[in-house]
Structure formats: C-alpha cells, structure tokens
Amino acid sequence: MDSDKTPIRVALLGCGTVGGAVAQKLTGNAAELAARVGRPIELVGIAVRRAGRDRSELGLDPALFTTDAEGLVTRADIVVEVIGGIDPARGLILRAMEHGASVVTANKALLAEDGPTLYAAADAAGVDLYYEAAVAGAIPILRPIHESLAGDDVRRVIGIVNGTTNFVLDAMDTTGAGFGETVERAQALGYAEADPTADVEGFDAAAKAAILASLAFHTRVSSADVYREGITDVTASDIRAAREMGCVVKLLAICERTSDDGGTEGISVRVHPAMIPRTHPLAAVREAYNAVFVGADAAGELMFYGQGAGGDPTASAVLGDVVAVARHHVSGGRGPGEIAYADLPVLPMGSALTRYHISLDVADRPGVLAVVAQAFAEHDVSIETVRQQVVVDEDGEPGGEATSHAQLIVVTHMAPDAALAATVDALAALPAVGDVTSVMRVEGS
C-alpha cells in the first residue's frame, strides 16, 4: 500500500436498478471500501438520460447527476457502465479508455457482440476491462474461469444463466401449466419483462454463452457464433415427458470442447432447452436462480450457484470489479486481458454431439417399430432406449369403432446433431407415424 490518499474517482453511467444499488453502496460503504483498496473511492458523477426524474429515494447528492456522459467519462479513473445495449455504451466505454480510465461493465450484449474491440482499446490505453456482472449476476464465475482455472484445461461449461427462463420452466414443471400462461404469471411477479423476447428466445443466454466460451477456451466467440433456440416451443407435454424420464427441462448455455469426445476438433457453443436428469446438480436450480457447471481436466467437476440478476446481487459483482481495478491503481499492474491464442474453430450446430428424446404418435400395428428403428439406422443414429405405450381413443362418430394407436418414446445415444435432426424429419414423413409430438435434446448424463 502506498501513502497516497488521493481518492480514486469513479463515474457511473446509468442509474437503473443496478446503477442505483452501485451508487448507494459506493457512498454508503465508503469507509470499508477505502480500507480494502488502500485509498478512498469517490463517486464523481452519475450519467442519466433524463435529468429531471425524481431519484430522491436513492438518498444521493442531486449534484452527482448529469446528462453529459461524454464529459463525465473524461474525469474518472474508473468508469462503471450499467446502461446496457450496444450504443451509446460502446462509444462511452471507448472514450473513457482513451482518456485513461479503466472500465467495469455489466454489458453482456456489447461484450458478446464486440468484446475484441473493447479489449484492444483497453490494451492500447493500458487500462483494465472487468465485467464479472455480465454473466450470472452475483455468482463469481468469470474470475474463476479466467484466473482460478488459468492453469487447467476447461472441457465443458454448462450454465443456467437466465433467471426468467429458469423461473418459467421451473413453474411449468411445478404447476403443469403451459408456456403462455406461465410467462404471464412471471410478468405479474416481476420475473419477466413486458417484452420477454430477449430472455425467452435465448438471446440473453446466448450472449452469456459467448462470453463464457471466450474465457474458457481462449478463443474469440461472439453472439453470432452461438446456436440459439429459446423456450417458446416448450410445451406442458414436453415437461411431462421429461418428468416421466426422471428429467427436468432447463434452458442451458453449453460450451464444449469437442476434441476429446470423438467429434471434430473445435468448440460447440449453443443455447437450447434440454432435459437433464433430476440427479444432476443443475436440476436442483429452482426459480430465478442461476448456476454454472464447469468440467476441467484437472479440477474435475465444479459448480457455482447463486442469484443471477437483481440490483443488489449484480451490484455486488460490479463492486468486486471496482475494488479489483482500484487496487491496481494503488499497487500497479493490470488484470489479465484478452487471451485468445487458442483460436479454436466454432463448429456448426450440425457437428455438435447431442442426444435426442423423441416422442412419436404411431399406428398400433405390427411392423411399425421396425420401420421407425430403420429410420434411425439409416441416419447412423443409435437408440439407447425405446418405450411403447398403447393409447385407446374413443372415436367421436356415432357408431364408430374405438381406434387404437401407440406412443413411442425414443432416447438416442450421442450423434451429430444434424443426423438427429434429419432422423426426426425422416420420421415425420413415415406413413406409420401420425405425429412427432415432442423432440428435445438430453444433456448432463
């Protein structure tokens, strides 16, 4: 620790739920933070879009607020960006770095779209870029992957990184209700936005998957590289089918290195709903909680669990980064920057090795199972289990006969996703198959 007691100046961009919590803690907890850093931390300004809004409930000095973000970033040692979105956040971050400020951000969308530009600007300016809050809120996950596991080789990261979708899927599992009505309930309870697209279509999780994969595999991965399926097509019957398998449906962000499992050398980065066994640690993650499961060569299996969103939890992650960066101001040095030497190819979804759970409605007559099995064999997909249930429907016509059909449930072994998808198409075209009632990937076994 040096004897210089000049305050370290922090500028805050944005004063929503997260920004408000950050500002309150920076000011309310100033003495503790100063003791931890070795120098005082001073909040010098908060850039907001609308100056006139009543923010008195935050208990902050009104003189802190400004609409001049461009000016504010030039008079800070550390700029905290919690505006979100691509612009104007990107321009302000770059401007802050040009003026010698380190940056702490929670902006997953920007990092996943244009992280390399931000890293390059941080390198050029010799400043820090920290963003623990961008993935899984309060859960320390980026620092563990980027630093704690820096001497290990990560093979797999599987995360529940979006609280809204986990809340919806968990509620569907608990109540048996459908997607639409559950989203409405989540909106009423404040777990889903009025426009839930970014969450339920998987855009938010895909951005986080890109960030996790970049750090885990020392490779540049952007949102555009991430295969993405949301949860809007998950039905109550999918959830029931999962339950019958001893599984639960989760929206997973999956980052895998494929060199060790017989696939093409490279990485697979994808977001989609999947069934996982109820015995898997991720299955126990309820409501809006987040968790990230990491598999590494030497460390083995690790799991990180906690709150993935909310003002206070996200502020905790932001402030941890502020303290880390401020300590560098005191003792010199910088945190680790972008490490992208590995430059592994991001494989197309068709090459990813996955397993499918497929429910089929078929005619109940001899030979149907053989025809179905043949469709799998023709696509080189091997079947792990098949289960047949006969279903008898009363025909609605007066005097009509009762007809019977069967439900076939097939779980495959691992195969390239393209082969599995082609198998499903082929099954749908078979005359003996009335309907493909549910298709879902199976993970975590």
Add this chain to the structure above:
Amino acid sequence: MDSDKTPIRVALLGCGTVGGAVAQKLTGNAAELAARVGRPIELVGIAVRRAGRDRSELGLDPALFTTDAEGLVTRADIVVEVIGGIDPARGLILRAMEHGASVVTANKALLAEDGPTLYAAADAAGVDLYYEAAVAGAIPILRPIHESLAGDDVRRVIGIVNGTTNFVLDAMDTTGAGFGETVERAQALGYAEADPTADVEGFDAAAKAAILASLAFHTRVSSADVYREGITDVTASDIRAAREMGCVVKLLAICERTSDDGGTEGISVRVHPAMIPRTHPLAAVREAYNAVFVGADAAGELMFYGQGAGGDPTASAVLGDVVAVARHHVSGGRGPGEIAYADLPVLPMGSALTRYHISLDVADRPGVLAVVAQAFAEHDVSIETVRQQVVVDEDGEPGGEATSHAQLIVVTHMAPDAALAATVDALAALPAVGDVTSVMRVEGS
C-alpha cells in the same frame, strides 16, 4: 504483454501426490501455459527429502530433483510449496521471499498458524503470496471471497471443507453403520489416512475455517481462535435422529459475523458436526466432495462445489495461482495482500448463537415434561419443538414387570451456546432424566 521472452523460473518444494501432478502439468502443458502468461514458465528444480527414490513414473527429467531446498528457492521467480506442515516449509517460504520470489502454497496449517508472518514477509519483499489450494482443493473459493466479493459484506461462510469426514458421515447416513467401522472402510478405500486424527478431530477443517474467516471478515484469525469438535463422538443413533428430523449430519466449518443477529459484535469461527435440513444445498454434498456456502449482504446466497482434495484437483488450484503470479511478473503489479483492517473480535464459543437438538431418555410419568421444560426456561432457552415417544421395555428379570419410559426429543430456538450447554448439564442431573442420548447443533435453517 511485453516482448521479453525470458522464462519465468518455478521451483517446486515437495513431490508427493500434489507436487507430482503440478510438475507434470508445468512440463506437459508448457506451451499452453506460456500462451496464457505471455512468457514461458520453466520448472527449474524440485526439492525432495530423499534423492534416491524412484520417481520415473512421473516422466520428469531426473536432473530436476535436488535435496537442496535452501539453494533451490534462491534461483526461482516463483516458489511452489507443497511440503505441508510448519517446518521446514515456513523457513523455506520466508527465504524464498527474501530472495525476491513470489510464493504459491497449499499449506493450510502454516497459513492458519502464522499467516500474518508470511503476509508481512511478502509485503516487505514486494512479492505475491497465493494459496487457493489451501482450502477446498480445486474449488475456487479464496479468490471469489478475497476479490469477487471485495465490494460486498460477507455475513456467513459455511463449508464442508474436509473430504474424509464428509465421506465418513455420508457413508454412516447411507449404511446406518457406526463411526469406527466406517472409518475403517474409508481407510481401506483411501479416503482416510492411516492416522485419521487431523481429519476426524477437525484440525484440518479448523485451519481452513481460520483462512476463510480471515479473508471473509478482513480480520486475523488463527487456528487457535477456532472452536473445534470432531466427528469421533457422532453415533449411528445421532445419524438416525437427524434422519427423523429430515436432516443430515455434516462436519461444518462455520464463520459468522454476529452483529446482525442480536449477538455481540464480532465473529464466530467454529468447526463441529451439525444437523442440516436435507433441503439445504450443503446436504446434497456427498462422498468426499467439498462445498462452501457464502451469504453476503448484496450478493445473497452463493454456493461453490467441487473436489476438495486429490493430486490433480489440488494441482489445478496451484497452477491457477502460478499463472496469476506469473502474469504479474509479465505485466507488473501484485495481487491483493493481507487486508486485516476490520480487526473484529473472535467471540468465545459460549457467545455463539446456535440451536440444539437434544434426545433424552426419561421416565414415563406425569410431570416429567414440565420438569424438563423448566430446565430450559431457567437457562432462558426457548424450545421450538418437542416430541415424546413412549418406549416399552420387557424387564429381563423372571417375573419382573414390563417397565415403560419415554424418549423426549427437543429442538431449541437460537440461544447462546453456553446457555444451551448449561441446559444439557442441568437436564443430565435431573432425577427424571435417565440419559441424555444425543446432543447435536442444528444449522442452516
């Protein structure tokens, strides 16, 4: 990154399970590590006690081995100490720092006994002291507490940090067997040492509790400050009693800040067996796995889970530290040192607020419950639940009458541990109480 490509010299002290794994990964994974650090990392020597031992299965250059640890530490930039124990480890670490080397160690006993000396030496020499591997093996827990949560206020850390005792308690829960035979089984399977004292008496967990509390509360805590009870007195009937409560018995390392719960301002650091509800995340930690639960003001509840011991998992943590320290050699700066400004008092066990589960064997006659309840009241201990079961024994004497007695199970509300212990003493002295058959603390509700 600078353009200097001079190798960073690493000396390894100790070549047991962990040391061997570290040496193999440093040499076998050299190109990856160099890319991550920005400069090559060169293993310059391995200090061992016996030079002649056959270590050929490690596949290392025999010229690396030396018995001259004192000499070796003077020719390294980073010294990795995995000898364990107090001496000669302490002297070698101090000597390494005097010669300008940063130190990475897994030595929980030394850190918990004399951490401040090591920190002071690191400060004086301007070098790093890292020790992620000292607590919970591969699980990144110290860096998250020390760095990720540096802007938050930790209230509580509850850890399963000793794999041997968790294996034993889990096996007792699964099989119903007693402590002695389960320890023998654990020894046969390699989960317990020939002399299991350090594990089963809680010494190992106590050292880890001291390290966790120091970082979580910015206060110096040594092993001697930690209240410690091992698991040698845990019986099959305690485990059964826990099961009947919907609980499981775990050896917990508990670090609590007591200012917010009505107790005296300070911290409680303790290791003891306790019942926790089966619904608590820590209850699901099976076999020799470790997990640490952290409660912080803003972050809320976090959990970290993984392998707590073993050569490869521990080597993962050591190598993460080596990379962090090596990066400082490349880009300048140091990691955060000791932060002990808070200097909170460590409260005696008697002041800790705990809950007790007490089983009593009592005479089955009117008025006994009143007498028992009175003993609790006299110590100002409030009862949460009480359950009475009548037990009928056949008298062994020919012509003797069947006698009946009752089992009383009492779970208290929170009270100072001293009041609870005094209550148990008073109960044991009551004429109506035949025997206090089980006493255990209850946590995590």
